[in-house]
Amino acid sequence: MESQIHKIHQQLVSKEITCMSLIQEKLNALKENTHNTVNSLLDKMALELAERVDAKIESGAAIGLLEGIPFGIKDVYMVQGTYTTASSQLLKNYKSAYTATAIQKLLDAGAIPLVKENCDSFGHGSSSENTIFGAVKNAINPNLVGGGSSGGSAVNVAKDYTVFSIGGDTGGSIRQPAGYNNVYGLKPTYGRISRFGLMAYASSTDCVGPIAKSIEDIRIVVNVMSGRDIKDQTTYESKIITDGSIAKNQVKTVGYFxxxxxxDAINPEIKEDFLNTLETIKEKGIQVKALDFFDSDTLVSTYYTLAMAETASNLSRLDGTNYGNRIEGENLKDTYSITRSKNFSEETKRRIVGGNQVLSQGFSDEIYLKGLNLRDQIATNFENDFKEVDIILSPVTPNTPPIIGDSLKEPLAMYLSDAYTVGFSLGQLPTLTAPQGTSTGIQITAAKDNDEKVLQFANFLNDIL
Known part of the structure; x- marks a missing residue:
């Protein structure tokens, strides 16, 4: 699909449309939508910003590429003065005191935020059903889940309610819902984009990333958000990805696990489609190589061991004292217990309990340290793989989207649905879901800080599939 950002920019510059009419149209669509994608509308802010863009155009001044472009924000990002609920009961009335770095960069570029988007509470889930706002419904079939945890963000893009949305990816939370809704979703290299102002789930794998309908729009948004941030010491200065640099494929060798x-867990149709995609790539003169990797159970176990430990630590601050919906008990300890018991979702409580278990005395050496060791082994495996291949391809998910309600009955099945995404998160690698190759998309991964190569190969696939 062509770039929506470029298209709207030209329409604004040529005065074919006004920014006010564009923003009002999108806000109306969001209000009327039946997919449960909206936690709160930022209508007052959006209309005020749109008025400024129209005034600037009317004065004859030039506008930037992102000025006036409407976008959505997963409801785990701070935006000063707006509700930031994380789709949770605990923070349902919490208002941000500051703005996340990545979002501020978009605001500085003139993009207009429309909506805080529904998601799994605190990012805990793979279906966007663990939310106080009701399950997000799939953009293609509303009887199916929207994917998670950035389900509202993916559905809003797929339904054209937003031009792009900013999701958060810890173990696949951008890539999986992007695949379920046939749009692009990028988890950039860990540290490329600041996490400051993103509610932490698992700090060592949390990534800020965009969801959009075109590779060009992904490129534009990533460039704006990237860069070193003194408020996030894991960030680094990355080079700009140009449109020319991703126009011509330079990938010679592709690997797959x-x-x-x-x-036995993969859906037969997804398997057949993926193998057919590999054959098409071979026909274009690219070498395809089978690679060995850790089995899915090991990947999922390693990821959830570490992620649960980190979320138990990160959410320990939420006890109703400084943040959240406080429920008074008979004493302070009772207050803490009741506040957290009543306000956290069942899935969040499951992850906190699991995290505290693996960090507890007598278990940390046996479980947590083993998880860290496996993570190092996974990273080493990737380093060796990328000496042999330029890109690794994989299905995004082993199965198609489940019916709403099914995932809540089987938490273990939900965890296993992340089998093909969590390994790349543990490796902190740039990975893109492209809406081709299988019914839930295809995953394109490169070595660290090779985000450009990922987008380059995505362009190539878009041309041949």
């Missing part, structure tokens, strides 16, 4: 495809 044969155990992903030979697994």
């Amino acid at each position: 044969k155990n992903f495809i030979e697994s």
